[in-house]
Amino acid sequence: MKGLRVIHTAEEIRERIAALADEIRPLYAEKNPLLLGVLKGSFVFLADLARALAIPLEVDFVQLGSYGDDTESSGFVRFDHDVERPLQGRHVLIVEDIVDTGHTLRFLMGTLSSRDAASVRVVSLLDKPSRRLFPVGVDFVGFTVPDLFVVGYGMDHAQAYRHLPDVCVVEEA
Ligand code: 5GP
Numbered sequence: 001m002k003g004l005r006v007i008h009t010a011e012e013i014r015e016r017i018a019a020l021a022d023e024i025r026p027l028y029a030e031k032n033p034l035l036l037g038v039l040k041g042s043f044v045f046l047a048d049l050a051r052a053l054a055i056p057l058e059v060d061f062v063q064l065g066s067y068g069d070d071t072e073s074s075g076f077v078r079f080d081h082d083v084e085r086p087l088q089g090r091h092v093l094i095v096e097d098i099v100d101t102g103h104t105l106r107f108l109m110g111t112l113s114s115r116d117a118a119s120v121r122v123v124s125l126l127d128k129p130s131r132r133l134f135p136v137g138v139d140f141v142g143f144t145v146p147d148l149f150v151v152g153y154g155m156d157h158a159q160a161y162r163h164l165p166d167v168c169v170v171e172e173a
């Protein structure tokens with residue numbers, strides 16, 4: 001039997017996002033930034049962050065995959081869906097659910113580097129620095145988490161649990 005243990009409550013997440021938004025907002029006032037969500041895991045975070053920022057902005061998504069239905073990264077990144085509009089001259093804020101080995105972000109930054117964006121920064125709700133294999137720069141982090149597989153608040157295990165309002169760890173009960 002699997003059980004869920006809450007590690008960050010919905011209320012804690014809401015407060016942390018408000019603080020992150022206060023930090024991020026001054027950098028993008030009048031810049032009409034592009035919030036670039038990495039599907040699927042970031043969809044809940046992006047929705048809350050966009051509203052907390054409360055400045056004019058645009059939203060787009062890329063879909064990348066490095067996980068199958070397993071909890072271990074395959075180390076292989078697939079590009080499944082690209083942005084709809086050119087990034088040239090845009091202030092891009094990549095929105096991630098969690099940075100783990102850094103494979104995904106390294107691949108995405110590499111892909112974006114040829115597209116002439118005016119700036120590229122990264123915000124991730126969660127960071128698991130103990131697992132890092134590639135030294136990727138994450139400009140804003142919500143919470144640092146230990147080496148545990150987390151679900152909820154957009155994040156899945158085999159596509160389940162994305163709807164949970166809290167960030168949880170799946171445990172053998
Ligand atoms: P990385 O490429 O940095 O190893 O992993 C990045 C992606 O793997 C994240 O954006 C996320 O989608 C997924 N991932 C990494 N760790 C976890 C985790 O603990 N739980 C879930 N649900 N996904 C994770």
Ligand code: MG
Nearest residue numbers: 038041097098
């Ligand atoms: Mg992700």
